[in-house]
Amino acid sequence: MTPNRAHPDDAFINAVRTRFPVEAEVDHVLTRKLRRRSGPGYTPITLESLCTSAAGMIRSNIGSDFTMDRPRWLQGGASKLQFAFDLTWTPARADAPITTAMVLRMEPPEAIVETSRRREFEMLQAMGKVVPVPPTYWVDAEAEHLPYPGMIYGFATGISMPKARPDAPRMQTLFPPELRAPLAEQFVSHLARIHTADPGPLLYFEPATPGTNDALVRQVQWWRRVWEEDRPEETPLIDVAARWLIDNAPLLDHVSVVHGDYRAGNFLFDEEKHCITAILDWELAVLGDRHQDLTWSTGTAVSRVAEDGTSILASGLLPVDEFLDRYSAASGLSVDPVRLRYFRIFNDFMSTVHMLATAPRVASYGKTHQDVVVAWSAIIGNTLAAKLRDSLEELA
Missing domain, CATH: 3.90.1200.10 (Aminoglycoside phosphotransferase (APH), C-terminal lobe)
Structure with missing residues (x-):
């Protein structure tokens, strides 16, 4: 019987897991992808609703003493949803509130490359001591607060393409x-x-x-x-x-x-x-x-x-x-x-x-x-x- 890849059943999922052994976290992400594949496709998410979800994620990590300002979508990339905002908060060991520019990076229902936010978050933390990368703050790897798994890291300044060639791939x-x-x-x-x-x-x-x-x-x-x-x-x-x-x-x-x-x-x-x-x-x-x-x-x-x-x-x-x-x-x-x-x-x-x-x-x-x-x-x-x-x- 030909497997229905649009609506994979347990037999198909278990078969590919057995046939192609991979790292445990990669297996977790790919299996989750298949189990939710039969669900709805992407529904546009308003900036307001995503701010509410992000606030819930932040609240679960630092409490309620913060404000979010200047939320805005970020362009670029064919894989993840991203929006930027400014967070006014008091980090641990800080004497007074500060304002930090941050980015929420979140998956859609399925991406052209299905990957783990845990792995990305952990590697950013490790490489922060080695090369310039955005600082990491929090990760919601199982979408307990966000619509889909995501993480929050620092907003990095700079551009990705020369201003003289804005239309280049x-x-x-x-x-x-x-x-x-x-x-x-x-x-x-x-x-x-x-x-x-x-x-x-x-x-x-x-x-x-x-x-x-x-x-x-x-x-x-x-x-x-x-x-x-x-x-x-x-x-x-x-x-x-x-x-x-x-x-x-x-x-x-x-x-x-x-x-x-x-x-x-x-x-x-x-x-x-x-x-x-x-x-x-x-x-x-x-x-x-x-x-x-x-x-x-x-x-x-x-x-x-x-x-x-x-x-x-x-x-x-x-x-x-x-x-x-x-x-x-x-x-x-x-x-x-x-x-x-x-x-x-x-x-x-x-x-x-x-x-x-x-x-x-x-x-x-x-x-x-x-x-x-x-x-x-x-x-x-x-x-x-x-x-x-x-x-x-x-x-x-």
């Missing part, structure tokens, strides 16, 4: 020459710090062990499971790619925090001071192999051709070879061409799952506030699948 920004050198230096050095940092004990991440490929195989199983949960039809290429990735998963030589989406558009910067002010969107962070970030940051999806018409600039900032050389010097870690090839296929595999399976399902069932953006993203699913096929054929 966020993932394919070509930074003006005067910004490239200073931002490129920080972009590389921050990634080196992330990959060499000890995040300390983490509750919602399972460890990665040097000398094994267990953590990487769990990641492949994660996205293979998402494909099984969301796919509109069978596509043998996904099975072939998943088997290849598991069979060829390299042994881990160094455990790194992997951001998972480190690129232009996911950091803010001060255009006048030429300074990166915050690194955002840690929802895909894992413990694993640094080459996963290196291939994503230098991949074709986030790179741009320079003014000379030939040079490929990683994340619109600096030539790919220079990026890798400077990264190795800053981190003290080697860059392995074999691992780079592997993770380029891994990234194509993951992106194909996002765009060929999850995006059309989320958009067609009205599960997101960004239905137009997500539907547009689904258009490139077949292009990504063709790229994945070509990459596998090259290694055959």
Whole structure:
């Protein structure tokens, strides 16, 4: 009997959980997604009602002595709902009330990438000692107060795209020459710090062990499971790619925090001071192999051709070879061409799952506030699948 993915029953849910073992918190989030899939789609949420929910969340953490002012929606992103506000409150050990600019980041009923607010919140806390990130305040991981799981963190100043190119795609920004050198230096050095940092004990991440490929195989199983949960039809290429990735998963030589989406558009910067002010969107962070970030940051999806018409600039900032050389010097870690090839296929595999399976399902069932953006993203699913096929054929 063909499973009904729009209304998954317990048998289907239990089958995918058994077939594709993943980290405990990832399993929790994906299982919750399936159990609530039969529910209603996205219904527009008023700013007033969301403020009321956020106030309840804050009240449960600090009591009633606070006020919220200047609530406003934030634009950008195809995955989460976000609104900003100013909170006047008295933090612990403070002598008088202060006003803090904050952001509520909340899931829709289903997102193009289903992730854990607990993991994102915890990783932001860990990385706050390493690189510039927004400060974290509170998390409502099971939507006890909010309409959907969410968290509150500090409002980070800065912009994500140069003012001279406001209409450029966020993932394919070509930074003006005067910004490239200073931002490129920080972009590389921050990634080196992330990959060499000890995040300390983490509750919602399972460890990665040097000398094994267990953590990487769990990641492949994660996205293979998402494909099984969301796919509109069978596509043998996904099975072939998943088997290849598991069979060829390299042994881990160094455990790194992997951001998972480190690129232009996911950091803010001060255009006048030429300074990166915050690194955002840690929802895909894992413990694993640094080459996963290196291939994503230098991949074709986030790179741009320079003014000379030939040079490929990683994340619109600096030539790919220079990026890798400077990264190795800053981190003290080697860059392995074999691992780079592997993770380029891994990234194509993951992106194909996002765009060929999850995006059309989320958009067609009205599960997101960004239905137009997500539907547009689904258009490139077949292009990504063709790229994945070509990459596998090259290694055959």
